[in-house]
Amino acid sequence: MALIDKRTLRYIKEYRWSNVVEMIRNNRRSPDICEEDFTGKLVVISGATSGIGYATARKYASKGANILCINRNPEKSEKLKDEIEKEFNVKCNYIIADLSSIEQTHNASSKLLELTTAIDVLIHNAGVYFTRKQVTADGIEYLFMVHYLSSFIINYILKEKLKAQGNSRIILVSSEGYRFAAWGLRLDDLNWEKRRYSGLKSYGSAKLAQLLTMLLFDDYFRVSGVTINAMHPGAVKTDSGQENGKFYKWFKRNILDKALKPPDISADRIFK
Numbered sequence: 001m002a003l004i005d006k007r008t009l010r011y012i013k014e015y016r017w018s019n020v021v022e023m024i025r026n027n028r029r030s031p032d033i034c035e036e037d038f039t040g041k042l043v044v045i046s047g048a049t050s051g052i053g054y055a056t057a058r059k060y061a062s063k064g065a066n067i068l069c070i071n072r073n074p075e076k077s078e079k080l081k082d083e084i085e086k087e088f089n090v091k092c093n094y095i096i097a098d099l100s101s102i103e104q105t106h107n108a109s110s111k112l113l114e115l116t117t118a119i120d121v122l123i124h125n126a127g128v129y130f131t132r133k134q135v136t137a138d139g140i141e142y143l144f145m146v147h148y149l150s151s152f153i154i155n156y157i158l159k160e161k162l163k164a165q166g167n168s169r170i171i172l173v174s175s176e177g178y179r180f181a182a183w184g185l186r187l188d189d190l191n192w193e194k195r196r197y198s199g200l201k202s203y204g205s206a207k208l209a210q211l212l213t214m215l216l217f218d219d220y221f222r223v224s225g226v227t228i229n230a231m232h233p234g235a236v237k238t239d240s241g242q243e244n245g246k247f248y249k250w251f252k253r254n255i256l257d258k259a260l261k262p263p264d265i266s267a268d269r270i271f272k
């Protein structure tokens with residue numbers, strides 16, 4: 001019996017390994033530091049209560065931007081608002097929405113649509129990582145909903161507003177982890193009902209779905225002055241994965257976290 005089947009062999013042959021080499025190089029690079037002034041601009045960011053989102057909200061605020069967060073936790077949001085407003089003398093408001101809920105995602109989008117001011121930067125950052133399959137109250141696999149569908153809904157609802165503004169920047173906090181969806185998206189089983197669930201593959205699929213629709217939005221926004229880009233924030237130490245079991249948390253704390261960098265480097269990458 002052959003060790004590797006034909007399909008895998010073909011995959012290995014056709015894979016653009018130069019991309020992987022570039023990814024490794026990029027991960028080692030320090031981000032360029034940008035000093036652009038954002039005074040008076042509005043930056044909307046999801047998942048700003050922790051990790052990369054928190055560091056990014058602080059980074060934009062430090063450059064004069066007003067911040068509007070989409071967070072699920074009211075207490076953490078109030079604390080963040082207080083901290084940012086005191087420290088940077090800008091406005092920091094929040095919309096409370098659990099982005100695993102279709103209804104709450106729609107409500108948050110409607111509130112953004114009603115804004116009379118322009119959204120200068122829209123950052124889709126909120127994310128989770130589960131090793132075991134979780135399903136939302138709407139019956140959707142959780143990672144797919146939070147990483148992909150929620151950002152899709154928000155972009156879709158806001159697309160005309162952003163286009164009419166004539167200028168805006170959408171940033172998707174993606175991940176090199178999209179490569180875990182090595183065989184592409186299984187459109188016949190997006191909800192992981194026909195296959196054995198894998199946290200890594202599901203995470204990769206959700207990020208890949210986001211990248212693929214980014215290309216469609218990019219077409220839509222072409223020549224409008226609105227840009228949409230995805231970025232990998234680097235491998236950084238955050239609260240990610242805390243909902244998982246004891247073994248994962250032990251592994252993260254004692255092995256993974258030791259090699260990770262602080263999330264400020266992600267904020268510098270997003271800001272640039």
Ligand SMILES: NC(=O)c1ccc[n+]([C@@H]2O[C@H](COP(=O)([O-])OP(=O)(O)OC[C@H]3O[C@@H](n4cnc5c(N)ncnc54)[C@H](OP(=O)(O)O)[C@@H]3O)[C@@H](O)[C@H]2O)c1
Nearest residue numbers: 047049050051052098099100126127175235236238239240
């Ligand atoms: N850390 C890395 O090395 C790394 C690498 C590549 C990509 N990323 C991406 O970076 C993004 C941020 O992750 P992180 O590492 O900074 O993780 P984190 O510290 O766990 O932060 C995640 C943020 O998302 C929020 N969030 C989670 N589920 C939500 C939901 N259902 N509704 C609304 N908000 C929700 C969290 O809110 P609470 O505070 O309420 O929990 C928190 O603010 C994710 O998209 C992740 O895939 C991270």
